[in-house]
Amino acid sequence: QQQVKQSPQSLIVQKGGISIINCAYENTAFDYFPWYQQFPGKGPALLIAIRPDVSEKKEGRFTISFNKSAKQFSLHIMDSQPGDSATYFCAASRTGNQFYFGTGTSLTVIP
Amino acid sequence: GAGVSQSPSNKVTEKGKDVELRCDPISGHTALYWYRQSLGQGLEFLIYFQGNSAPDKSGLPSDRFSAERTGGSVSTLTIQRTQQEDSAVYLCASSLGRTENYGYTFGSGTRLTVV
Numbered sequence: 001q002q003q004v005k006q007s008p009q010s011l012i013v014q015k016g017g018i019s020i021i022n023c024a025y026e027n028t029a030f031d032y033f034p035w036y037q038q039f040p041g042k043g044p045a046l047l048i049a050i051r052p053d054v055s056e057k058k059e060g061r062f063t064i065s066f067n068k069s070a071k072q073f074s075l076h077i078m079d080s081q082p083g084d085s086a087t088y089f090c091a092a093s094r095t096g097n098q099f100y101f102g103t104g105t106s107l108t109v110i111p
Numbered sequence: 112g113a114g115v116s117q118s119p120s121n122k123v124t125e126k127g128k129d130v131e132l133r134c135d136p137i138s139g140h141t142a143l144y145w146y147r148q149s150l151g152q153g154l155e156f157l158i159y160f161q162g163n164s165a166p167d168k169s170g171l172p173s174d175r176f177s178a179e180r181t182g183g184s185v186s187t188l189t190i191q192r193t194q195q196e197d198s199a200v201y202l203c204a205s206s207l208g209r210t211e212n213y214g215y216t217f218g219s220g221t222r223l224t225v226v
Contacts, residue, residue: 034214043202043220044202044215089153089154099154100156
């Protein structure tokens, strides 16, 4: 059973546009929701994370929007750049337990 | 070291052979995780070590898979009698132990190919 569902599988965005990746979860006990960025040949790297007590978190061009009642959260990349081209994974965890990852979104930003 | 180190970076093995994959976590990180990433797939949880507690082995796909962590630091993932479906990138991650505050730091992985 997929604990975290992620969409879309792939995404193509023009430079300067907004990239939006969505995730949904089922387990209401999850209390930590990170996003990871992975470049080819590298391990995933933590990008930004949110806890369910806030509805939005922004770090530079990256924003997480969190909807607790809908059990959904999304990553918004503003002013997308070619260097943002990577695979993005959402995840969810309950305190002290392992992360459950989405299946990933391959983002391509066209110059 | 500054990051999580995994070795080897690539491993090609014949079907039926045993393999050992190594992970050196960040010094001081008490939690260590193994994940498997298959082509085009997400990250599949395998096993979790936290300090001196008994490991969470709930993600190991079969009894051919085992892992140990010696001295609370280095970890070895062993796959016995490898099968072609074991081909994947095996990722190790470590954290300070409170996932909600620190997240994981991943290594670059070991790409395993079973031929």
